[in-house]
Amino acid sequence: xxxxxxxxxxxxxxxxxxxxxxxxxxxxxxxxxxxxxxxxxxxxxxxxxxxxxxxxxxxxxxxxxxxxxxxxxxxxxxxxxxxxxxxxxxxxxxxxxxxxxxxxxxxxxxxxxxxxxxxxxxxxxxxxxxxxxxxxxxxxxxxxxxxxxxxxxxxxxxxxxxxxxxxxxxxxxxxxxxxxxxxxxxxxxxxxxxxxxxxxxxxxxxxxxxxxxxxxxxxxxxxxxxxxxxxxxxxxxxxxxxxxxxxxxxxxxxxxxxxxxxxxxxxxxxxxxxxxxxxxxxxxxxxxxxxxxxxxxxxxxxxxxxxxxxxxxxxxxxxxxxxxxxxxxxxxxxxxxxxxxxxxxxxxxxxxxxxxxxxxxxxxxxxxxxxxxxxxxxxxxxxxxxxxxxxxxxxxxxxxxxxxxxxxxxxxxxxxxxxxxxxxxxxxxxxxxxxxxxxxx
Amino acid sequence: xxxxxxxxxxxxxxxxxxxxxxxxxxxxxxxxxxxxxxxxxxxxxxxxxxxxxxxxxxxxxxxxxxxxxxxxxxxxxxxxxxxxxxxxxxxxxxxxxxxxxxxxxxxxxxxxxxxxxxxxxxxxxxxxxxxxxxxxxxxxxxxxxxxxxxxxxxxxxx
Amino acid sequence: xxxxxxxxxxxxxxxxxxxxxxxxxxxxxxxxxxxxxxxxxxxxxxxxxxxxxxxxxxxxxxxxxxxxxxxxxxxxxxxxxxxxxxxxxxxxxxxxxxxxxxxxxxxxxxxxxxxxxxxxxxxxxxxxxxxxxxxxxxxxxxxxxxxxxxxxxxxxxxx
Numbered sequence: 001x002x003x004x005x006x007x008x009x010x011x012x013x014x015x016x017x018x019x020x021x022x023x024x025x026x027x028x029x030x031x032x033x034x035x036x037x038x039x040x041x042x043x044x045x046x047x048x049x050x051x052x053x054x055x056x057x058x059x060x061x062x063x064x065x066x067x068x069x070x071x072x073x074x075x076x077x078x079x080x081x082x083x084x085x086x087x088x089x090x091x092x093x094x095x096x097x098x099x100x101x102x103x104x105x106x107x108x109x110x111x112x113x114x115x116x117x118x119x120x121x122x123x124x125x126x127x128x129x130x131x132x133x134x135x136x137x138x139x140x141x142x143x144x145x146x147x148x149x150x151x152x153x154x155x156x157x158x159x160x161x162x163x164x165x166x167x168x169x170x171x172x173x174x175x176x177x178x179x180x181x182x183x184x185x186x187x188x189x190x191x192x193x194x195x196x197x198x199x200x201x202x203x204x205x206x207x208x209x210x211x212x213x214x215x216x217x218x219x220x221x222x223x224x225x226x227x228x229x230x231x232x233x234x235x236x237x238x239x240x241x242x243x244x245x246x247x248x249x250x251x252x253x254x255x256x257x258x259x260x261x262x263x264x265x266x267x268x269x270x271x272x273x274x275x276x277x278x279x280x281x282x283x284x285x286x287x288x289x290x291x292x293x294x295x296x297x298x299x300x301x302x303x304x305x306x307x308x309x310x311x312x313x314x315x316x317x318x319x320x321x322x323x324x325x326x327x328x329x330x331x332x333x334x335x336x337x338x339x340x341x342x343x344x345x346x347x348x349x350x351x352x353x354x355x356x357x358x359x360x361x362x363x364x365x366x367x368x369x370x371x372x373x374x375x376x377x378x379x380x381x382x383x384x385x386x387x388x389x390x391x392x393x394x395x396x397x398x399x400x401x402x403x404x405x406x407x408x409x410x411x412x413x414x415x416x417x418x419x420x421x422x423x424x425x426x427x428x429x430x431x432x433x434x435x436x437x438x439x440x441x
Numbered sequence: 442x443x444x445x446x447x448x449x450x451x452x453x454x455x456x457x458x459x460x461x462x463x464x465x466x467x468x469x470x471x472x473x474x475x476x477x478x479x480x481x482x483x484x485x486x487x488x489x490x491x492x493x494x495x496x497x498x499x500x501x502x503x504x505x506x507x508x509x510x511x512x513x514x515x516x517x518x519x520x521x522x523x524x525x526x527x528x529x530x531x532x533x534x535x536x537x538x539x540x541x542x543x544x545x546x547x548x549x550x551x552x553x554x555x556x557x558x559x560x561x562x563x564x565x566x567x568x569x570x571x572x573x574x575x576x577x578x579x580x581x582x583x584x585x586x587x588x589x590x591x592x593x594x595x596x597x598x599x
Numbered sequence: 600x601x602x603x604x605x606x607x608x609x610x611x612x613x614x615x616x617x618x619x620x621x622x623x624x625x626x627x628x629x630x631x632x633x634x635x636x637x638x639x640x641x642x643x644x645x646x647x648x649x650x651x652x653x654x655x656x657x658x659x660x661x662x663x664x665x666x667x668x669x670x671x672x673x674x675x676x677x678x679x680x681x682x683x684x685x686x687x688x689x690x691x692x693x694x695x696x697x698x699x700x701x702x703x704x705x706x707x708x709x710x711x712x713x714x715x716x717x718x719x720x721x722x723x724x725x726x727x728x729x730x731x732x733x734x735x736x737x738x739x740x741x742x743x744x745x746x747x748x749x750x751x752x753x754x755x756x757x758x
Contacts, residue, residue: 004726020518021468023497028470028515048731049515050470053547055716056741068544075472091624119475138482145479156475156568218651218677221705232677239680374624375655375673375684388671390659403655403673411708437471440731514733516754547747548740549732556756 005032005044013041016422020049026123027436029410031425038421043414050436058400063089063367064163064360066400071157073402074438076119077112077381079148082161087242088376088387089163092369095339100285100331101165102243107281108160109378110274111148114185115141116381116433117225117267124264124430125196128205133192140188143181150177151323162341163367164334168323172287182275189271196264206260210416210428213258220415221408224383225270226432229255229262236379250277263431288328339367366395382406382433404438452589459503459529460582461491466502468522471509473536476568485571490578499525504581505558510538511551523558531561531581536568543567603627605648605683613639626684633670633687637697643674643683644702650674650683653703656710658717662743666690668719672699689719698724716741 009015014035020028028049034042054073058066070085071078083105090097097105122137145155150171152160160167171177196202212222214230227234235252237245253269255262324332326343333340337356346353359365369391377386383405390399409432417425467477481487481495496502499522511519523532534554537543540563542552554560561584564577606620606627616635621628631639643650654673661667666688674683689696698721699706710721711730718739721727729736733753738745 020515021522023495027474027509048729048733049512049518050510051512051514051549051731052471052510052545053549053740053747056747057545057547060747072472072544075475119478135483138478139484142479142482142484155479155570157472216704219704221653221703234677372623375626375682384654386655386673388655388657388673399659401655401657407708408705411705415704513750513753514731516752520754548745548749548751551752557754559757 003032003044003046005034005042008042009034010041012036018425023127026429026434029434029436029439031413031429033422033425035422038423040417040420040422040425043417045410045413047410048440050440052437052441054402054441055400058397060396062363062395063369063397066397067159067162068157071159072437073404073441074116074380074382074385074435075156076435077109077116078157079108079112079161080116080378080380080385082159083109084376084378084380084385084387086161086163087378088374088389089367089369091376092372092374092389092391093163093339093367095164095334095336097165097334098331099244100169101333103281103285104166104170104332105161106243106245106248107278107285108148108152108166110277110281111144111181113381114271114274115144117271118144118185118188120381120430120433121192121264121267124427125192125202127426127430128202130196130199130202133195136188136191140181140185143177143184147174147177147181150174153322162333164336164340165332167332169288169328169332170285171323175282175287178278178282182278185271185275189268193268203261205423206264206427206431208257209260209420209424210431211257211259212412212416216415217258217412220412222383222412223408224380224405225266226263226409227383228252229266230258231256236377236384240377242378244281248277248280250274260427260431288331364395368393368395377403380405382409382435382438385438402438402441404441406432406434406439410434410439453586456586456588460585463490463492463504463531463578463581464494464496464502465492465504465506466497466499466522466526467495467506467508468519469508470511470515471536471538473509473538473568476571476574477506477508477535480571480574485575487575487578490575490582492578499523500527502526503530505530505532506535507532507539507554508535510536510543510545511554511557512549513551514549516551516557519554520557531585532558533562533564533577533581534560535564535574535577537565538567540565605681608648609639609642612642623684626682628684628686630686630688633689633696636685636687637699639685640672640699640702643685648676649678650676652677653699653706653709654682656699656706656713658713658719658741660717660741660743668694668717670696670713670719694718695720695722697722700724715739718742 016033016035018031020030030046032044033040054069057069070081073081118137118141122134125133149155151174152158212230214232217227217230231254233254238252250273253266255266326345329343341360342353342356347357371391371393373390375386375388377384385405386403388401389397392398417428469477479485487493505523505526534540539554542550562577562581564573566573606629609629610617610620613635616632616639617629619630652675654675657671659669659671668689670687670689672685698710710724711727713719714727715729715731716739736751
């Protein structure tokens with residue numbers, strides 16, 4: 001099939017294909033270049049190599065069942081996608097979320113945002129040759145993922161943020177782990193600033209390359225760090241605040257020139273602001289005491305102790321719910337039984353609990369929003385992540401559409417690299433943070 | 442008698458060399474790529490097993506690591522890359538989407554890459570933990586050890 | 600009222616084209632005829648309305664209703680910090696609508712996506728071809744009458 005670039009190519013120029021499987025670890029995208037020596041005359045970008053049919057699959061799953069699919073959209077910041085979908089649904093249903101759950105959601109979404117920016121800049125730096133930066137940032141990301149894993153159970157694709165709140169409360173020992181993650185991330189950011197900010201090689205490769213003007217960026221539909229690097233002040237957390245963002249004190253860094261280096265710098269500064277948010281939220285989130293009370297005993301000893309007639313130490317063994325026990329429910333989940341799974345202690349011990357659990361999951365019952373449509377957007381790692389849901393009254397969405405931020409950003413790639421050299425494609429593409437799962441859905 | 446002793450010893454030496462110096466070609470597509478990055482970096486190091494060097498050219502690689510979902514649009518590309526690799530080569534399917542299509546059972550996804558190319562080791566998980574990846578690498582090394590390394594003069598005989 | 604200001608202005612300017620305006624869950628919505636789409640969008644993009652950003656462009660398939668398809672546009676104005684939703688119905692026999700590529704550059708890829716998944720043709724689009732599915736794919740996957748699991752493999756499968 002002759003592509004557009006093959007049809008338009010001038011005689012005497014070289015057609016180069018940077019194929020779908022290439023070492024810039026961004027997933028699968030195909031960039032075809034028409035070259036005159038090293039200079040790019042024309043280019044064409046082909047996407048769709050990771051189109052996994054997310055929107056059509058969602059039409060065949062109930063609202064609760066499709067939570068894991070939303071994790072895998074922007075897979076470097078999975079909790080933010082979860083949040084976007086769940087908040088859209090909560091807007092449609094009119095559910096109030098308790099305050100502790102809102103604070104936990106903000107904490108998790110800022111941790112995901114930091115992990116997103118770390119991965120993006122790590123890959124961009126590695127492709128420019130700074131391999132050390134890649135290793136340092138992935139190391140910091142591991143500490144963040146440890147914190148997420150202790151609470152949610154999974155490192156990456158968690159399905160933690162549920163309709164009405166969150167799935168489970170924070171781990172009782174989360175504060176030391178979070179403080180370690182924050183200090184490690186701060187150390188890594190300081191090191192990377194020292195390595196790259198005044199580095200002549202990095203500056204030569206990224207300064208004044210692929211410059212985007214603010215009016216052009218708005219015309220292309222850019223949002224997020226890429227738009228802010230051109231100087232336009234638009235952040236969904238400040239413009240249309242959701243959760244508790246209007247009470248927190250943080251800045252939104254702006255760039256000046258809109259080139260690759262500004263995109264890198266805006267992301268670095270945003271990570272520092274995210275760390276500030278996390279510290280403020282942590283001050284308002286005391287760790288709740290563990291349900292399990294076994295005072296420093298080994299599990300086998302604890303069981304033996306609990307079986308005694310007159311136990312010497314207070315022992316209460318948790319039914320292994322790891323944060324989702326009934327006593328925590330009022331703080332982490334809304335109390336509406338139509339939209340929230342009943343606590344397991346009720347389900348397994350009383351008949352009403354069993355019936356409400358059954359009705360939640362039965363086909364045709366469960367969450368059935370009223371007929372209508374809704375659009376809601378959160379600030380994702382790349383920009384405005386919006387969900388548009390059309391409901392027809394049944395338990396499955398009639399149409400679910402995702403407004404993917406990096407779709408609009410990558411559509412400007414052909415415009416940005418014209419006139420530059422082949423080697424400039426790599427940092428430009430790296431600074432755009434293209435995530436295949438979100439781009440192709 | 443001497444021929445057999447000679448070939449088995451040489452077999453062992455060659456398999457020892459091959460299994461501890463795997464050059465991988467990471468065919469990264471989707472979310473599993475993040476866990477691949479974690480497995481290759483400082484905390485869970487792939488380099489200690491000798492498999493740290495990624496060669497981004499099919500001719501220079503001997504282990505094809507298919508990471509993430511393979512869609513119908515991408516399938517011919519995967520087959521081309523596999524065909525371009527030189528013998529001996531091994532294929533590892535990383536993640537449930539590569540093993541069997543994963544949670545995506547629809548019009549756009551290939552239900553497992555073993556519908557297109559032969560696979561040696563399957564790693565389940567969505568995404569698999571890095572320890573699982575290291576375990577799979579050890580299993581692949583054991584498999585290489587047991588395999589018969591091909592000999593040109595042997596093939597010429599038969 | 601400040602919320603319905605833009606809807607009032609729209610109704611005054613295009614009395615025949617605007618079929619209905621409402622405010623749904625905090626968002627202004629206007630349903631218009633498909634022939635007037637380009638003029639309405641030009642009016643909205645110009646100052647003082649200043650809806651400078653096209654957020655999203657998508658399509659919904661209402662199988663069984665006539666007209667069957669509905670195009671949905673989301674616009675955003677940075678100066679007044681408001682979003683707006685415009686909807687236009689298309690019937691299956693006349694599945695063409697004006698393209699917005701002269702006004703917004705990201706409409707190029709968005710309209711290619713709608714063409715690929717639903718089959719809607721955009722008049723005036725510079726390069727209308729498939730973007731997600733490969734060339735040679737038959738059918739439009741996101742329509743309601745395309746089954747979910749209908750695969751069209753490109754290679755012969757082993758075993």
